[in-house]
Amino acid sequence: MTHAVVLGASMGGLLAARALVGSYDRITVVDRDPLPEDGGHRRGVPQAKHFHTILLRGEQALDGMFPGLTDELVAAGALRVGFNVDARFVLAGHPMVRADTGASDIQTTRPMLEGAVRAKVAQHPGVRLLPEHDVVGPVFENGRVVGVKVARDGAEEVLAADLVIDAMGRSGRARAWLASLGLPTPAEDRIEVDMMYASRLVRPPVPFPDKLVLVGPVPGRPTGFAFAAQEHGQWMVTQVGMAGDHPPTDEAGFLAFLERSAPPDVLDAVAASAPLTGIRTHRFPASLRRRYERLRQFPPGLLVFGDAMCSFNPIYGQGMTVAAMESEALRKCLRDGEADLAGRFFRAAAKIIDPVWQLNALGDLALPEITGHRSLSTKALNRYVARLQRVATHDPVAATAFIRTIGLLQPPSSILRPDVLARVVVGGVRRS
Ligand SMILES: Cc1cc2nc3c(=O)[nH]c(=O)nc-3n(C[C@H](O)[C@H](O)[C@H](O)COP(=O)(O)OP(=O)(O)OC[C@H]3O[C@@H](n4cnc5c(N)ncnc54)[C@H](O)[C@@H]3O)c2cc1C
Missing domain, CATH: 3.50.50.60 (FAD/NAD(P)-binding domain)
Incomplete structure (x- = not known):
């Protein structure tokens, strides 16, 4: 045996x-x-109190191992959110075009996901x-x-x-x-990001039109947030602050911090929502690779x-x-x-x-607030990605290439494919 x-x-x-x-x-x-059967929170996974997305590539792998798992999760209340039809992304300050990129994620609270996987195993x-x-x-x-x-x-x-x-x-x-x-x-390789998460579950008073709004950090404001639909009408508000610019945990401070990155409709929805939990934090000092x-x-x-x-x-x-x-x-x-x-x-x-x-690393080092060595190729690639993100505000092909790459559905080299490159060069010139 x-x-x-x-x-x-x-x-x-x-x-x-x-x-x-x-x-x-x-x-x-x-x-x-203890491993609670109801999929509740536990001490060993403190990050479970914050937004946890399963990207489409992860969904495909999970369904390969546990046939039917993600459909069962969706039947139990999880959401399958189409990028960018049901999801609104603002990356590096650029609102991405609302095109169907073929990518998506599964949104549940982390305990629900882990509980379902544990039961299958x-x-x-x-x-x-x-x-x-x-x-x-x-x-x-x-x-x-x-x-x-x-x-x-x-x-x-x-x-x-x-x-x-x-x-x-x-x-x-x-x-x-x-x-x-x-x-x-x-x-050990490290990228120091000195980041803090602050999250809470809320229930908006009226249905919100999108299923996910995600605003990333920009140079000069290393903060962002996700406002994400979860099972049973709950929404996760997760705020992040990098380079020591950390979200506060008092009620007024939490909303004031959100004002720095959130569009008015999200701010209004969060302010009007009923809190379902307190504001919970998680410190993440550095990405770490052994x-x-x-x-x-x-x-x-x-x-x-x-x-x-x-x-x-x-x-x-x-x-x-x-x-x-x-x-x-x-x-x-x-x-x-x-x-x-x-x-x-x-x-x-x-x-x-x-x-x-x-x-x-490319994303982190695009922020001047993050310390780390920037090689010539890092600088050149980051200039290219910034331009690609600008073009992706109106060009579905550029948006699709970017979203599918960060969604791990295709290798990073895909953003340099000739058809994407041509759009970045032409579109970037036209719009800049
Ligand atoms: C704030 C935050 C948000 C995240 N968001 C996402 C996301 O949106 N999408 C995503 O894909 N990933 C996300 N992640 C990453 C994700 O949580 C992890 O990649 C995932 O949990 C896999 O980690 P793991 O199982 O290897 O380790 P962990 O999740 O850290 O689990 C370690 C386990 O080991 C146990 N353990 C530790 N020490 C001992 C011991 N001595 N004896 C017995 N047991 C022990 C713990 O109890 C725990 O169960 C996020 C991480 C953080 C910190």
Whole structure:
């Protein structure tokens, strides 16, 4: 009987566990939190109180793993929101044309989404959830991970395992475990964004015409917001402030901060809405990427997954979609056998992460408030993207290219396709 243990039962851990189905007889998913059946909030996922979008690419991956999942979510009240038909984007200060880009997202509160995915994973025979167990550390034998020590109420237990996956989020421990064994540790890339989220759920008094309004930061105002429909008539108001320009949490301050970026109809709707929760905050100091794919030496029997490998700037809404893509990659790696599993998986994951990281860095570094090295190509690309965003205010082809690229439906090079480039050059000149 083969046994795999996944450490962390958030979206990353659950999607890693799904990839293991069919390759291991038993799969245990450990989390230190109770895992509420009603999909409620829990301490280990504090970000769940803020806007969480599943992009169309993530939806496709989720439906591949759990056929019918997103339709079931929609039937239960989640929204499938068409970009830009039902969604209004103002990026870098430019309101994007309301064309059908073919892209979309699924909007639910994060606990509803995670609860549904957890229920699907738990349905697989051989999968066991182990809540309220703290991960103490791995068990090594002859340089290989052969299990993991967990603790509940002070009582420790060893779970013997053929494979252990660290999916404990950005505080994931694999790096420290490598260091404790005297093994090389992965380099860390960081983009300091000094960001704060402040969010609350509200209920507008009258139906709001769009399903999502998203206004991004602009140079000189590193703040923005999302006003997003959620299940059962709830709306999430999420404000973000980067580079230390953080949203306040008192009622008047929250609305005053929103005034800096929101159009009048959103301001009016939020001001008139009934609050369903208090204003909750989340601090995000930096995007963080651990370069496991560059290690020459890594203990067999161990993998790292999800935010433990790369924690993206959340304003781009890509973390769960990337985790779903990593799950697809892990499944494929497992099908190809056990030899050098970690090396093959880390390289496959790096191919997924690379373009997303670069795209996000480009967005972050377009703000003069964000510190970081700007190469000549970064500066040139950012000038191009700024022009593309201007053209996308009236040109559906430019808007579609941009939205589908940041939605991870196509590679970043797509915004340089000749048809898009021509429009950017001509349209940019015409409108500037
Ligand atoms: C404010 C914010 C907004 C975001 N918005 C979006 C969005 O719109 N779209 C999107 O796709 N992504 C978004 N993300 C990213 C998304 O939340 C993560 O990518 C996603 O949750 C996958 O992360 P993970 O499962 O790898 O780690 P986490 O979600 O951090 O989960 C780690 C898990 O490990 C458990 N754990 C930790 N330590 C231990 C231990 N010692 N013992 C046992 N268990 C332990 C925790 O309880 C938790 O369940 C956002 C992130 C933030 C911070």
